[in-house]
Amino acid sequence: MAEDRLTGRLLVASPVMRDPNFDRTVVLLLDHGDEGALGLVLNRPSDTAVDDPLPQWGGRAADPPVVFVGGPVAKASAICLARSSDGDGSEGWQPLFGQLGTLDLALDPGDVGVPIDRLRVFAGYAGWGAGQLEGEIAAGAWFVVGAEAEDALSSDPAGLWRRILRRQRGVLASVANFPADLAVN
Numbered sequence: 001m002a003e004d005r006l007t008g009r010l011l012v013a014s015p016v017m018r019d020p021n022f023d024r025t026v027v028l029l030l031d032h033g034d035e036g037a038l039g040l041v042l043n044r045p046s047d048t049a050v051d052d053p054l055p056q057w058g059g060r061a062a063d064p065p066v067v068f069v070g071g072p073v074a075k076a077s078a079i080c081l082a083r084s085s086d087g088d089g090s091e092g093w094q095p096l097f098g099q100l101g102t103l104d105l106a107l108d109p110g111d112v113g114v115p116i117d118r119l120r121v122f123a124g125y126a127g128w129g130a131g132q133l134e135g136e137i138a139a140g141a142w143f144v145v146g147a148e149a150e151d152a153l154s155s156d157p158a159g160l161w162r163r164i165l166r167r168q169r170g171v172l173a174s175v176a177n178f179p180a181d182l183a184v185n
Helices: 132-138 149-153 157-166 171-177
Strands: 010-013 026-033 036-041 045-049 066-069 073-083 093-097 100-103 118-129 142-145
Touching (some): 010 157, 026 157, 036 066, 132 142
Parallel strands (some): 066 118
Antiparallel strands (some): 036 118, 045 066, 073 100, 073 118
């Protein structure tokens, strides 16, 4: 894989992003390559408790323990991010970075080969075709920044966009202070 690939990085929507699916979102890129990109919106909780569709996993759900809207593509599908204190890949758990990985929700908790500390379930995902994401980045729709493992399991999803921007250096940190509606500025 080329060094310029963005897998494992965050896309933070810039204030010029006008697509309502992505306004003030933070997206963790799970895959980025020549064919396109796939990511999960980290800061869009739904009203559905994880216990409703997945009672066996509800006790391990990160706060808030709800299903998140991962993006506008394939909303009936689910992708799970999980933290394990055992960083090795194993049956049902694939590491991404640090202690964060993807979890196979079809397995029972006892059948996963590593201990799962916390998890977050996402309905749907964000997807881009070949070259599409690169074009959006070049147009200024996204800021690309480093991810921390805890970003994906934040207990304050409403504050994630602002918090991630504030931890950046220079002018980018000041973007966190942009009002949601520039007309009221």
